[in-house]
Amino acid sequence: MGKQRRNQRKNAAMLDSDDTDSVSSSSTIRSDQMLGNGGEELQIDKESVLDQSLDALYEKRGSTRENALVTIIEAFNSSLPHEFVEKKFATMLHQCLNSVKKGSAKEVALASHAIGLLALTVGSGKKAQEILEEAVSPISEALKSRSESSKIASLLDCLAVITFVGGNEPEETDKCMQIMWQVVHPKLGPNVVATKPSPPVITAMVSAWSFLLTTMDGWTLDPKSWQGSISYFSTLLEKEDRSIRIAAGEALALIFEIGNLEKFSIQEGNNKDVTYIHGLRAKVLNQVKNLSVEAGGKGLTKKDLNNQRNTFRDILEFLEDGYSPETSLKIGGDSLTTTTWCQLIQLNFLKRFLRGGFIKHMQENEFLHDVFDFTPKKKLISGVSGTEKRMYKSPNSALNKARTQYLNKQRMLSQDKNAGHYASGFDEE
Template sequence: MGKQRATQRKNAAMLDSDDTESVSSDNNMMKSAAVEDVQCDKESVLDESLDALFVKRGSLRVKALADIVEAFNTSLPHKFVEKKCATLLHQCLNSVKRGSAKETALASHAIGLLALTAGEGEKSQEILEESVTPIFEALRSRSEVSKIVSLLEGLAVSAFVGGIEPEETEKCMQIVWQVVHPKLGPNVVATKPSPGVITAVVSAWSFLLTTMDGWILDPKSWQESVSYFSSLLEKDDRSVRIAAGEALALIYERGHLEKFCGSSKGDGISSRNVTHIQGLRSKVLNQVRDLSAEAGGKGSIKKDLNTQRNTFRDILEFLEYGHTPETSVKIGGESLTTTTWSQLIQLNYIKGFLGGGFIKHMQENEFLHEVFSIAPKKKSLSGAVHVSEAEKRMYRSPNSIMNKARTQFLNKQRMIRDMNNGHLASVMDEE
């Protein structure tokens, strides 16, 4: 009798074990099916939204573009991009050319998301090539701030992903620059850009500069940039000040101050130019010091004031001692740490562009993994977290953009320290 009960208990345990494994397997299959269903639903929404971009009614196109932006923010529809990238791009460009301000803003944002999802390669290069002229023409028209900001962001992100050749990126930087420094004809009256537009221009320009070797840039195009950024530090708008301060920090970090003050590498540096650069540097340093300790004025927002103080304290620490601020963000269980102004500017710009889609893209977008040299841990259907060795090798590759920027930064540290000690002229001679 005892043996019979023991046998029954053993059989029951085996059945329970089989049932548990079966339930676990069923749960995994259900999760997999659910994921596929969600992906199919999003593909279906994108197909319907793309069809809606062909209709004549503007409000329907605006709704469709809003749905497309939402879909690209909450997922990375690679299959859709693979099949219908060109069609979506051309319809978005049609909206940029002929749509209302709201439609244009959504369309340009969608173009940037399309490039970011496509990643580095032929598709993103085509997106940039096709988008430059329509966006440039749209920027030349007098428009609402939100439209201009979205156009600038769409162009900057597209160039960041698809601008393989330096000339392509610099062309986009020049387009961005012309929004606040337009080339005026005899019958064209200059309009004063709003603080929101100035902030967007400086931020987009700085974002693209992070991908460039300063010596490649045309010195004639940027001779007045440092002086202009210095003048922006005196503006009333704190967002303008912060953007200009970060742009100056980036220029100093790259060690190309003379490049942006009217001297190219092959021209040599005259004593007059050295005096000019030293004077400008001293002026910027005093401005940064004042802004890092500014007292709150009447009607000032405390949060904005604290942000300004903290930013300019970091900039002051960098200009005086060469110390860059370190920031850390958790992405999929991994820490993304920035240690240069270049990295910080890139991270903040991508974060601002993606908004609520930032975490999703940082977890799953391989292009961003390569840019920021991270390998977020992935969850399997069973909930287990793993990172493959291949991924680790890939994302730690010394060929990543950020590692290159880091190397360039370290190579310029000695020059920056010498500049801080008043030995700028001797450093220029060595270069």
């Protein structure tokens, strides 16, 4: 229990740390309409600023569109502009998709982030499904460009978010996970030269793929796919980049949490498969043990080393004893806790995606309340009355809440069933 409490304190500290990778904190749309006579700034409501920014997405100058997207992102981070979305949803989606198709790498990254924020704001329902249907093809094409790592990472994050919110069927989610997989395992034609993905792209792919895996039922996935993913993530544990190692380690922990490894043994008496999977899981356990106590290396920061050790100690405890790390995060005066790898991966992904807007969305976004079964005692309702708040509630909120709570319950049952199972299951024979 002492180790569990140490893990809980450590993860609480980790989750409460400040994020520094925000898109921007000062960029705004420059418009004559924002200045009055004598240079006195007018008080323009956020919807007007969003309208101006949306209009600016029609401009030919790329820098103008980029600045407009920055402002849109800031607005969606600082509030949930439901009224604007009700009126301009289709226009914003299509203009952002135009930026994905034709913009610079920076513009594509910003537009991708804006589309993800739009999906999180509308919540589950027809609008989220429309975002997914309209955006999958352009995002898939943009991912083939092998452009800057930041652009590819943003596209992967966007695809993960819109699928998480708008995907209602396992087939839809599986299709998007395959698109992600092909970023690092491309299907090459006769005249196509393979390019080695950068560490940030690999990390982003593994993180996005794992985020979507949290919504899948392990029994519905093909055993061969499980074997292939475990084998690949095992090779990533040997990479020098620690962000890759951590992402791969968490992905493996999630696979073992939601997947039943006994399924691998039911291969119509195929002893070769049984021997292979036993050898693979023994290898993973040995890798996790080594990474949990790895000594520092030249040029590597102590923080990165500590993050790796702490993560893999948690993974090791889970594999040996079946206990997932418990985390606690303060949201205003409330505490959001996680007790499974599924919940932790969802929380960390959305915290990283929302950046400076994370607290605001956790306090007001009903979709996220449903995902985490979290109800803050005090909601920040700036400028929105209770009546208006109810008006903009997602029409599918009850359905989504039932779906997400069912999935989380399945994860908990799987965790309880597997508690103590891994110690014997990972012993080398």
